[in-house]
Amino acid sequence: MDNLLRCRACGYIMKESNKSGLCPACGVKRASFEPYKETVSAKRLWLLNQHLHGITVNFPQALAALLFLATAAGIAIQGLQENLIVVVRDIAILLPLSQAGGIFTGLIDGRTRFKRLMTPLLKTKMIVGSVALCFGIAIFVLGLDFRFSGMIPYALLALNACSLGCQVFLAKLGASMVCTKVPG
Numbered sequence: 001m002d003n004l005l006r007c008r009a010c011g012y013i014m015k016e017s018n019k020s021g022l023c024p025a026c027g028v029k030r031a032s033f034e035p036y037k038e039t040v041s042a043k044r045l046w047l048l049n050q051h052l053h054g055i056t057v058n059f060p061q062a063l064a065a066l067l068f069l070a071t072a073a074g075i076a077i078q079g080l081q082e083n084l085i086v087v088v089r090d091i092a093i094l095l096p097l098s099q100a101g102g103i104f105t106g107l108i109d110g111r112t113r114f115k116r117l118m119t120p121l122l123k124t125k126m127i128v129g130s131v132a133l134c135f136g137i138a139i140f141v142l143g144l145d146f147r148f149s150g151m152i153p154y155a156l157l158a159l160n161a162c163s164l165g166c167q168v169f170l171a172k173l174g175a176s177m178v179c180t181k182v183p184g
Contacts, residue, residue, distance in 0.1 A: 006036035053109035059098035092143020096136035132166035
């Protein structure tokens with residue numbers, strides 16, 4: 001196993017075999033590197049390095065944004081409605097599935113990273129993620145027989161705005177947890 005170095009300026013951890021004289025994250029000179037010993041077990045570290053949750057959570061964020069744009073475009077531009085009905089329906093089906101995947105990988109990541117799920121931030125993420133999933137399920141139900149008529153597109157737009165708001169909140173909360181020290 002390679003020896004590790006940690007940048008004292010930003011905390012970035014890299015292999016000592018890194019030939020660069022600069023920190024890849026913040027750019028400070030190699031003089032500010034210090035030896036680092038990994039305290040996480042090899043099995044946990046392998047699972048964390050797969051970044052399952054980080055990859056999976058991008059899907060519902062992208063789908064919620066696309067659904068919002070497609071619905072808004074269909075409301076605003078009458079000539080696009082026929083083409084966008086299929087897009088809106090397909091995204092409405094995929095959204096709750098991707099949200100459920102994000103929740104599942106979040107539970108795995110939280111348990112692996114923090115050894116327990118009942119920390120204050122993880123509880124908040126689970127609650128907001130569940131609310132987002134409820135919005136996603138409502139969007140799915142509305143999208144099953146979606147038409148650009150009456151109040152349906154506006155209801156879908158409102159539900160999706162709430163879902164997108166939850167996704168943004170979860171992303172910001174997750175970003176605040178990136179720099180946490182993983183217990184050994």
